[in-house]
Amino acid sequence: MKMGWKGQGLGKSEQGITEPIKAGARDGKLGVGKQEQDEFYTAEENVERKKLNVEVEETEDMAKKREAESEREKKIKDELAEVRKVFYCELCNKQYKLATEFEVHLSSYDHNHKKRFKEMRDLQAAKTRDDRIRREQRRAEKEMARVTQTELQALRRRNRVLMQGLQQFLV
Numbered sequence: 001m002k003m004g005w006k007g008q009g010l011g012k013s014e015q016g017i018t019e020p021i022k023a024g025a026r027d028g029k030l031g032v033g034k035q036e037q038d039e040f041y042t043a044e045e046n047v048e049r050k051k052l053n054v055e056v057e058e059t060e061d062m063a064k065k066r067e068a069e070s071e072r073e074k075k076i077k078d079e080l081a082e083v084r085k086v087f088y089c090e091l092c093n094k095q096y097k098l099a100t101e102f103e104v105h106l107s108s109y110d111h112n113h114k115k116r117f118k119e120m121r122d123l124q125a126a127k128t129r130d131d132r133i134r135r136e137q138r139r140a141e142k143e144m145a146r147v148t149q150t151e152l153q154a155l156r157r158r159n160r161v162l163m164q165g166l167q168q169f170l171v
């Protein structure tokens with residue numbers, strides 16, 4: 001491969017320029033200030049910076065667009081979730097997209113079997129709860145009766161003592 005400038009242009013098919021650009025070359029027709037301004041705008045790092053500024057502007061614009069887009073997507077997702085909630089069977093943990101599919105499910109054997117099973121279980125749980133409450137009530141009543149009995153016995157004992165004292169006094 002040929003390297004550098006030796007009469008031919010750079011590149012695969014020698015299509016490039018045949019001479020290097022002279023750094024700091026001055027155009028005699030331009031004043032010093034104009035020349036410097038010209039150099040400033042054509043200097044590689046300044047061209048690069050201008051490009052970056054354009055990119056920043058585009059990015060802000062794109063960020064706004066993205067924000068609006070994600071907000072729109074969230075709204076759609078929320079609406080979809082609302083619609084899905086309507087056709088969701090919590091009992092069977094099954095999601096349906098269409099009202100007709102959901103209705104078919106509600107009248108299916110599978111769903112009704114689960115429903116009966118759940119009702120039975122709920123009933124059993126309620127019965128267990130009622131039994132426990134009744135047991136606790138019975139225990140409380142017994143406890144009350146026992147306390148009353150003890151108090152009655154104490155009262156009778158005191159009365160007996162009092163009566164004995166009175167009888168002794170009367171004798």
Ligand SMILES: [Zn+2]
Pocket residue numbers: 089090091092093094105106110111114
């Ligand atoms: Zn179901």
